[in-house]
Amino acid sequence: MMKPEFENIKLNKNAEKMRFEIEVNGHFAYIDYKETTHLIALIHTEAEPELAGTGAAQAVVEKTLAYIKESGKKLLPYCPYVFAYLKKHPEWTSIVDESFPAYSQLSN
Known part of the structure; x- marks a missing residue:
């Protein structure tokens, strides 16, 4: 489960940098993505060193999965x-x- 301090942080879909990101105290956790009409591929998740161990990476994953679910697209x-x-x-x-x-x- 996402830590409570991340729940109200907005997920930003940064089309210019091709990443889903959250900003925490001026630092970013993000997931690089590629997108087609029906699919969103998640390539790489990263949190800036200042966010290591904070749960920010997990939070950005959960928010991004929720975004994909709401978009009706499928995930790779x-x-x-x-x-x-x-x-x-x-x-x-x-x-x-x-x-x-x-x-x-x-599915195992």
Whole structure:
């Protein structure tokens, strides 16, 4: 679960930098993405060093998954961090596109 201090921080879809991001005290946690008409691929999750261990990376993942769910698009979780999160939280499997190569590993 996301830490309470992140709940009211707005997710920004930064189209210029091609990343979903949250800003915490002037520092960013973000996920690089690629997008098509029906799919959003999450490539890499990162938090600036100042946010290490704060839960910011997990918060940006949860907010981004919620965004994808609301958008009606399907997810391609290429980012290992996102993939590991999905394995621990199978309730999100429904938004993963079944064409994703490791899809079968999520439903175990």
